[in-house]
Amino acid sequence: MIMLNRSVIPTPAKELLFNIPEIKFLKLGNGIDISFVHKKKLPIVYSEIIVFSGCRFDPTEKKGLGYLTSLLMDEGAGEFDALQLSEEFEKLGTVFSVSTDHDTAILSILSLTENFERSLELVSKIVLKPRFDEKDFQREKKKVLDRILQLKDEPSFLASSAFEHRVFGDSYYGFPEIGFAESVARISNDDVKNFFARTFTSSNAKIVAVGNLDEKEIVNLFNKYFNEWTTLSDNNQNFETSKRGKTSYYFIHKSDSAQSEIRIGHISNKRNSNDFIPTRIMNTILGGQFSSRINSNLREKRGFTYGANSSFHYYKEIGLFEISTAVNIENTSEAIIEILKELNGIREHISEEEINFAKSYLIKQFPSRFETLMQIANNLESLLIHSLPADELINYTKKVKSATNEEVKTSAINNVLPDELVIVAVGDRKKVSDQLKQISGAEPIELDLQGNFIT
Amino acid sequence: MTKNLLKIDYEKYSLSNGLPVILYPDLSIPLAAVNLWYRVGSANERNGKTGFAHLFEHMMFQGSQNVPKEGHFKFIQEAGGSLNGSTSFERTNYYETVPANYLELALWLESDRMGFMLPGLNQEKLDNQKDVVMNERRQRYENQPYGLAWEKLFSNLFSQDHPYSWPTIGWMDDIAKFELDDVKKFFEKYYSPSNASLVIGGNFDKSNAKDLVEKYFGEIKGTAAIPEIETPLQSLSKSKKIVYEDNVQLPRIYLAWHTVKAFQEHDAVLDLLSDILTSSKNSRLHESLVFEKQIAQDISSFQYSGKLDGSFIIASTAKPSITLEKIKDEITKGIDELISKGINDDELMRAKNNIKSAYIFSLQKIDLITDHINHYNFYLNEPDSFLFDLSRYEQVTCEQIIDAAQKFLTKPLIELNIIPKTK
Numbered sequence: 001m002i003m004l005n006r007s008v009i010p011t012p013a014k015e016l017l018f019n020i021p022e023i024k025f026l027k028l029g030n031g032i033d034i035s036f037v038h039k040k041k042l043p044i045v046y047s048e049i050i051v052f053s054g055c056r057f058d059p060t061e062k063k064g065l066g067y068l069t070s071l072l073m074d075e076g077a078g079e080f081d082a083l084q085l086s087e088e089f090e091k092l093g094t095v096f097s098v099s100t101d102h103d104t105a106i107l108s109i110l111s112l113t114e115n116f117e118r119s120l121e122l123v124s125k126i127v128l129k130p131r132f133d134e135k136d137f138q139r140e141k142k143k144v145l146d147r148i149l150q151l152k153d154e155p156s157f158l159a160s161s162a163f164e165h166r167v168f169g170d171s172y173y174g175f176p177e178i179g180f181a182e183s184v185a186r187i188s189n190d191d192v193k194n195f196f197a198r199t200f201t202s203s204n205a206k207i208v209a210v211g212n213l214d215e216k217e218i219v220n221l222f223n224k225y226f227n228e229w230t231t232l233s234d235n236n237q238n239f240e241t242s243k244r245g246k247t248s249y250y251f252i253h254k255s256d257s258a259q260s261e262i263r264i265g266h267i268s269n270k271r272n273s274n275d276f277i278p279t280r281i282m283n284t285i286l287g288g289q290f291s292s293r294i295n296s297n298l299r300e301k302r303g304f305t306y307g308a309n310s311s312f313h314y315y316k317e318i319g320l321f322e323i324s325t326a327v328n329i330e331n332t333s334e335a336i337i338e339i340l341k342e343l344n345g346i347r348e349h350i351s352e353e354e355i356n357f358a359k360s361y362l363i364k365q366f367p368s369r370f371e372t373l374m375q376i377a378n379n380l381e382s383l384l385i386h387s388l389p390a391d392e393l394i395n396y397t398k399k400v401k402s403a404t405n406e407e408v409k410t411s412a413i414n415n416v417l418p419d420e421l422v423i424v425a426v427g428d429r430k431k432v433s434d435q436l437k438q439i440s441g442a443e444p445i446e447l448d449l450q451g452n453f454i455t
Numbered sequence: 456m457t458k459n460l461l462k463i464d465y466e467k468y469s470l471s472n473g474l475p476v477i478l479y480p481d482l483s484i485p486l487a488a489v490n491l492w493y494r495v496g497s498a499n500e501r502n503g504k505t506g507f508a509h510l511f512e513h514m515m516f517q518g519s520q521n522v523p524k525e526g527h528f529k530f531i532q533e534a535g536g537s538l539n540g541s542t543s544f545e546r547t548n549y550y551e552t553v554p555a556n557y558l559e560l561a562l563w564l565e566s567d568r569m570g571f572m573l574p575g576l577n578q579e580k581l582d583n584q585k586d587v588v589m590n591e592r593r594q595r596y597e598n599q600p601y602g603l604a605w606e607k608l609f610s611n612l613f614s615q616d617h618p619y620s621w622p623t624i625g626w627m628d629d630i631a632k633f634e635l636d637d638v639k640k641f642f643e644k645y646y647s648p649s650n651a652s653l654v655i656g657g658n659f660d661k662s663n664a665k666d667l668v669e670k671y672f673g674e675i676k677g678t679a680a681i682p683e684i685e686t687p688l689q690s691l692s693k694s695k696k697i698v699y700e701d702n703v704q705l706p707r708i709y710l711a712w713h714t715v716k717a718f719q720e721h722d723a724v725l726d727l728l729s730d731i732l733t734s735s736k737n738s739r740l741h742e743s744l745v746f747e748k749q750i751a752q753d754i755s756s757f758q759y760s761g762k763l764d765g766s767f768i769i770a771s772t773a774k775p776s777i778t779l780e781k782i783k784d785e786i787t788k789g790i791d792e793l794i795s796k797g798i799n800d801d802e803l804m805r806a807k808n809n810i811k812s813a814y815i816f817s818l819q820k821i822d823l824i825t826d827h828i829n830h831y832n833f834y835l836n837e838p839d840s841f842l843f844d845l846s847r848y849e850q851v852t853c854e855q856i857i858d859a860a861q862k863f864l865t866k867p868l869i870e871l872n873i874i875p876k877t878k
Contacts, residue, residue, distance in 0.1 A: 010559035093812030153600035303586025364535020
């Protein structure tokens, strides 16, 4: 029997044509913008109400207010108390949730088309008639305080929040959404009500809807239930940019750690910066996917870790470049040294082959970013948060294709800055500080659990 | 409407080497998904050699005769696809979702490692992946609060020689000891077309797909059938309590009972019982412990069932200064009350509605659908079992829920307390 010659790598069948689904930009009677995509295949609808509220409005002494407010929003609304409201959603099989970060609070609904109207009616009660009962407030506040206590046990949380605090300083991105024990303790139910009234306004809101309803049906439903939502926001929070400093090493003591959690990075450009696409290509090579330089080195070559990656995260007002990994604690210094080598290396050399690989990856995976309703909505959400035109999606693959090798290389020089890093490791004090001291030029500084200097 | 949606129009056939193939075309998407299950998992291991099925899964990404180390990731990612694998007690799966025009690439890669994995193997790759897996164990279990709870629980719930008594990732000492020869023997025994099943879903032409499957998998030799693992259902003659000190601020209690195997009588009933007890704000135990009395920070439960056995587990974290005895008392009270006073139709209806919606929501992703098809084929020998599966839940009555609680949750149990370190 003649065996197949398996050394021949199959080539793709005919080129695949893919157009993103048509995005409609609509407006409600009360002026709120809706981005909408009609998806007919399944009898389901996904929608998000995005409010530019979030914990950037947290007063300094009451960090955690925005987060607590978002937890309390669906603890009873209109004629329903907290348990009844949850029951109403369950009857419908609807998944409703509220999430909050520094820039937004997002109410999301995933429901069967036949139950979407009732689901939306319930959500309108949450937006227009939240109860904020004192007993719910006391319970949820206690739950947050106990959660904060539990977070002391989680090395990845400790590493990320200390890292963000060292990078962003006292600007509002420099604090965890959930707040701190002493700041949450100061929050009253009136604070929550005021926060909600002040920031959860229609003038602060945008809507995304995707699914099996047509454009008229969607607009009519939102108009029917949200027409009275016409509140203005009197407040615009100013973001004070923090600055990068020279590379510094920090550690947090966590006893009996099996690994050290490592975060390395610095502030970077906003999402709407001109070099967004070249930077994404560059990061794909550096640490943005499994075969990247950082993961190949730390995991596949050296076995220091289960995984290591780098990312450019885009907040509304600023960007964050971050390398994240957890390594066997004995390999902490070697792992950091290797990461630093990769950061210097990407500035020195990027091959055409790597650029072609990264472009191919980004271009060809693009259709799979539109598979589920939630994925489509996330694409729309990202346009809204960063005030970008639909062209960002429509011509995305073209832009990736046309980025030049020079632009990709320049983006490494401009956006990867090995001399301006914040380096944080969380692990057992003795081991982790000894490890850090082995890195040339490192003078490790111990931080407390909130990322502050220990005085 | 649900009926039509959940009816999967598939074709199933076998190659002459024994590989079952299931084709599920869906021309409405630009993607193709390849999903391959091997009938081997940590249940095929024995004491002293635990964690091998999972380590082997890692080795499957280390290249084969015609694919270099990490090549699997490189090729699929360059094509814009996504890929991974996972290991459980009784099966190991490998899957990739690619733009539809790259289906052949995925089949080439999967077939190369199914038939020709050993020539790509060497000591360096094994040593590297042992380090990676030991770090996976540290990251996911040892360095996580409560991270060792499951292995403490299962190693006590099942007798020492039972295949569910060790964790899928394996004991650290065992992982460190594996040798190249273990990889070879394991591959030769379990990795063959007759011990696997291949599902292809998404945008492809059926006859073309059949040709490609024959081209790449047809010449790989099948092996002798591997006998199913047989082990008697386990039960506890008396309850046992284990206390473990961990780096945690708040103590957590786990209660575990023996139940039934997957897809057996009571299996779906126990899923619904779990929903009624803990799945939402107003589920019984959540409402009582977290919402009203505020003695617990969280509570969760589930019926875990596999081919050999099953168990029902409830876990709850105590609020500061609340004892785990108190938590256990309240859980017991809640279960007793459910048994003595029953449940109402509304509670059951809500649980059923949520399961039905979740089924429909899951149809959005082709990788989930193909994995589900393999799952049904594996347990029921019928890929198109979405409707059957859903009907298992729809038919459940209030009485069955009460009976199951009575039958299983009043028996002896394993109680695990994870408490803050005292030193």
